[in-house]
Structure formats: structure tokens, C-alpha cells
Amino acid sequence: MDVKVAIRQLRVLFSKKEVLKGIDLDIFRNKISGLMGPAASGKSTLISVINKMVSFEDGVTMTGSVLLDGEDIINGDIDEVGLRKRIGTVFATPIPLPRSIFENIAYGPRLNKNYSRPDLYTLVEESLRKAFLWDEVKDRLQESAMKLSGGQQQRLCLARTLALKPEIILLDEPCSGLDPISTAKIEEALSELKDQHTIILVSNNTKQIARATDFVAFFYLGELIEFGPTDKVFTTPAARMTEDYIQGKFG
Amino acid sequence: MRLNPRFTDKFIRGALLFQALFTVSILVFIVFIVFIKGAANITPEFIFSYPEDMGRHGGIFPAILGTVFLAVLSIALATPLGVGTAIYLTEYTKESTLTRVIRFGVESLAGIPSIIYGLFGFIFFVIKLKLGWSLISGTLTIMIMVLPTIIRTAEEAIKAVPRNLRIVSFSLGATKWETVTKVVLPSAAPGILTGIMLSVGRAVSETAAVIFTMGSSLRLPTSLLDSGRTMAVHFYILAREGISLEKAYATALVLVVSILLINIAAYYTMNKMIGRYS
């Protein structure tokens, strides 16, 4: 198994407060890796380190390295804009842009080059299909995206990232607040997407982690407690804390 | 004698209502009287012909065009400067001494009365830069005058755009400028446009700053160095020199109607554009 993202000794501090305390983690190519743990464990911070949006916070210091295909993305001069085109992010609350469904999906690709109308249309359709949203919106692509339901909006956000054909897809608690059907659709989409993409899924819903991921990393207050294949971690967790968390004793 | 508090309450309510109505009635009176006294003289001839005999007869066409030229040019110059400033202050810097100093500068500019702008425009553009009483002198002076308004409204409009939208744009691989032009500005557009329209209104009604920079020539300005009149200046001269009461009322009517239309346009644009995006 190939390592897509190698995280070595990553420490992140927000104004002297340690949020990630020396993480060593391998993210494998074309697999779904889950990050689980209670709130304020550093899972979202790790996501924002990978897509280089952590620099929007104040007073951030980072040590260690994060290697994407062997290249360190946090030390040295990295073109953040180019990097983010290779990494798609879906956030906890769906954030559609205030424009049509079509325009939402087309936003990312259009930044890179001038597409002809038919090419763009194909791209939009392809992305919406992969996000399991095409059938529901194919007749109303020109309508405002704000009119969609929460679950639809979140799939729209997934489709939006897919339009850029990213190598990595990051999802930060994407199904919190969504109904079970939308959640199922998104999980189904992810399982089909992993053939073409490396996926990292953050969730504090242990059942979702158990269902949808191949590997799981358990975080607690900035430390990586345990990491391994999902089946193994859930049936025979190595750490006592992991077992407690899975059983819902805290978090 | 102690008044019953409930009675006082009702009395006060009535008194305050009266004051509010009185204030509104002043506006109504102004619009009304200008309409009544001026409407008779509003003919197509008035709008499209040139003044004769210092404005005693004829129309106000050059003044109308002078106003349009001045307003359009000064707004065209002030808008990129103003919106650019607003973008810089909100998107490209955090709050710091620098931003506070710039904001102080903007607020100070806003507080300067128009006669001082007139003095400044006169000595700087007309005399020192040797531009003479001209459209360009007037334009540059008015541009500086309306700049604070545009900066203020643009900043407010930009700040009102939710932070989330910027985050999404960045996560899709957009640069800062791409995010500003494709996400922030379109959402902030209604507010910014309102500010622009308010500034147009200001440029149209301004007199003291215009008369000493653009001059008061009765001819139609055909180049930037030509002098000319705006409607406000023409009106002032008609009224003060006692040239023609009727023409004065008529000019006032055109002025007030223009301002009314600009205000209405501002509200309409604001509401329409908000509807379109949400």
C-alpha cells in the first residue's frame, strides 16, 4: 500500500497553545482514512494543515513535516493556490455560493482555464453524478443553489470539489446535521470515489467511521492515540481509551 | 398639580408624532412647492435648448449636460479608488495602526465642508495646476469629495459578506484577488452601488465646490478644459442675481426630480440585487 500523505512529528500551536502534539500518521492512497475523537482533539486542525488553510488563523506555528507524494508541503515555498486545486475540502456546514447550481460546480474549473460550454456541461454532469446528486437537479441547473435542502447542498459541495478532479478529498464532519438518507448517499459516493481519490473523513460519529472508512486514527486532545485498519481498531482496540470512546463512554 | 402619567403619555405621543409629521411635511412642502411653481415651465424646449439672455429665457441644456458630465466623470474616478481602498482595508490587511491612520484620513476628508473643497480646488487645480475653471478641475475636486462616502459604504458592504464564502473560494484553489472579484464583490455589489448612487446625488447637488472649480460659463463644455455649469450652479445664479423666478423654480424642479430619481434608483437596485442572489 502506497502512502499518499506522510505526516511526521507534526506539532501545531495557536498562539502558544498546543493543538497538535507531535503526530505521526500515514494516509494511504485510494483508501478512506477516518479521523475520530471528541471535540477539540485537533482533527479539524489536521485537515486545515493539509489544505494549507490553517495559515488564515492568527499566531500559528508548525513544526514537523507533511509529505504529499514525498514533497513537504508545510516547509519551504509552496504554491498554496496550486496545492488547493489538488485537494478538495467539504466543510461541516454546507456552504453553497449564492449562485446557480451550475455556476457553483463550474466555479473551480473556470479558475484554471477557459472551458467551452459543452465541455463545462459535461464536467458539471460528471461531478454531480459522482456526488449522487445529478438525478435530483438535472432539470434545474440554473436555479439558485440556495434553494436546495441541506443534504442536497452538501452533495453539491462534494460535487464542487470533484469538478477539480482532486487527488485528495478532505471531509470535515460532512454529515453532521444531515438526515440519514443524505448521509447514506454521501457515504455511498465516497466508497465509489476512493478508487480515484484518497479520502480523509473526519467524524465524531463512531458508527459512521465504522461503516465508511478503511483506516481510522483516534485523536484525543491533540494526540494520536491509535491508528490502524478500521475493522481491527473497532473489534480489538489496542488502547483502553479507544475502547472507551468507541463504546461511547465519553466524547 | 400632578398630571396623570397615562395622560402625559398620550399627550407626549401626540406631541412627538406631531414633530415627526412636521418634519416630513417640510419635505413634502419643498417638493410640492417646487413642483407647482416649476412645472409650468418644464417644456421639452426648456430641457433641450440653450439659455438666452443670461438664463432669463431659453432652456438649461448645457447645465444639464454639465451636471451629467461632472457626476459621471467624478464617480468614474472615485469608484475604483474608493472600492480599492475598501478592499485593501478589509481583505488585505488586519486592523493595525496603519488601517487606523487611513480610516482617520477618510473620516477627516468626510468632515471637510464644501466651501473648503471649493477653496482647495480653486487654488490647486484652477490656479496652481493651471487647469483653469474647467470640467477637469471640477471633476477632480468632486472626486475627492465623494471618495469618503464610497469608501465607507463599500467597506460596510464588503464586511457584510459572510466569511464562509471566502473560505469556500480559497478551498477551491482561488487566489485572493480571484476570491475578491468573483465572490466578495458580487455579493457586496448592492451596497457598493447604493454608495455610488448616493455620491452621484451629492455631486449633482453640490454648488460651492463646483462654482469655484468648474466655473459658471453658459456654454456647453465639450472638452475637459472647458468651463461649464451644473444645474445647481445655474439655479444659484438665477436665484441670487434675481434673473428669473420662474426659470429658477423650473431648474429647481429638474434638480429635485433628478435627486429623487437617483434615490429611488439606489433603493431599487439595492433591493433587486439582494433578491437576485439570495
Add this chain to the structure above:
Amino acid sequence: MKANWYSRFFGREQLIKWLLVVAAFSSLLFLFIIFAFILGEGLPLFYKVGVIKIIFGFTWAPTKGFFGIFPMIVSSYMVTLGALIFGAPLALGCATYLSEYASRRTKLFLKPALELLAGIPSVVYGFLGVVYIVPLIREYLGGPGFSILATSAVLGIMILPTIISISFDSLMSVPPTYREASIAMGATKWQTICNVVLPAARSGILASFILGMGRAVGETMAVIMVAGNALRIPMSLLDPLRTLTSNIALELAYAAGDHRSALFSTGVVLLIIIMILNFVANFWVKRKVTG
């Protein structure tokens, strides 16, 4: 994927950033040159003739070397005060009604009306003042009609929108809990307004008065038309006068040499007065939140 040094500094994004910096500094630049030129033209005369002779001089005859602007300072002061007397109570009453009694729909309807009132050109106000207010005064109260009274009335009307909108914002920002607490203790609406709401909004309201004064003292065109252009200190409400602003506007077109400099000196005095007023007002407004 590595960004190179070149594109960091000279790339499109950087270029745009520098353009925006220039735009942002333009305001400071303009402020600077405005002050530089007004002071540059106006200050020398103070050195030449003497500050006292100008600011406290009673005679204005610039072609003969007399640059006294004291009567105009007094006149400006008096009409500004007069404008406040005329406009502040009315404006405050209107703002109070709007914020405490008016329904949502009324508010929606009146706010644009106010903005429209503010948008009417000052020359129109002056004109209507000459046509209606001046003859009224002349007929029923005597004097030439062009007077402190006329000017104060017109200015008072003109500063209504300023005071109303800022006072209104101030009143609206008083938390509803204040009012609720007062009513819960058995006070009537008016008692609540008097004892709770108005004091809480005090800073903002005072700021609006001061900004209104600033507007009045800087007003030129309307004043020229109703003030009467007399060079003496007005002794009664019915006397005509000349303010600092009209002094400048009436003579700038044909002044030269020291005469012109004197007009700039008048401008300097005016500028200082207004800057002080604005500074005080902003100071009060900043306290609005804590008040």
C-alpha cells in the same frame, strides 16, 4: 508546485496588492494636499498682519488692508447656535417618535424620506428661505428679513436629517431589556423614555448635535441667500449678517493678492472650528457604545 521568488513579488497578485495600497493611501494623500494648500495660502497672512488683528479685528475691508473677521466668527457662532435651537428639539422629537413609537412599516417609509430631505441641494433650501421665510420675517417682525432668525430657521431645517438619523441609531441601539425592565417596574412609556432610554443614548444624541453644528457652521450657499451680507456684528435676531463661509464664497471669484490670502485665512479658521467639532463628536460617538 513550489512558488518561485519572482512570482511572489512581481506576480499578478502582488501587483494588484500594490495597486490597492496606492488606492488606500490616496485618501491620506488628498487630505495632506488639501491641508497643505489651505494652510499654505492662509497662514502667511497671519504672520504678516498678526493673528489678533485678523481673528479679533472688527473691520473687514481687505482692499484697504483690514482683515478683521471677528464679526463673521460671531455671526457663524450665532446662526449655528440658532440652528441647533431650531432643529435639535424637533429632530430629537422626530427621532424619538421613530424609534419608540413608530411601527416597522412607518420606519421603512420614513427613513428614505429622511434621506431624500438630506439630498435636497442646499441652494434650494436657501432659495425657498428667501422666497418664503425672509418676507415673512420682514412683514411680521420687521427688519430687512435677511437675519439671524431666517438663517437659523433655514439651517435648522437643513440639519434635521443629520440629527435625526444619528439620534435614531443611538436610540435604537439601546437594548430592549432596558425598556422592558423599566416597564416591568410600572413606569409609563414616557417615563421610560425620559429616565432610561434617553440617558442611555445620551452620547450618541449629543454627538449628533455636534455633527449638526458642524454641518451648520460649514454651510455656505443657503446662508448666502438668507443672511444678508452685512459686515457688522448682528445685535438682534433681525439683523443681517455675514458668516465665515459666505465671506469666502462672496469674494473668492474676484479677490487677488492679500485679499485672496485673507479668504484662505478665513478658511483656515473655519477648518479649525470644524475639525474641533468633528473630533469632539467622534469622541462622543465612540463613547456611545459604553454609555
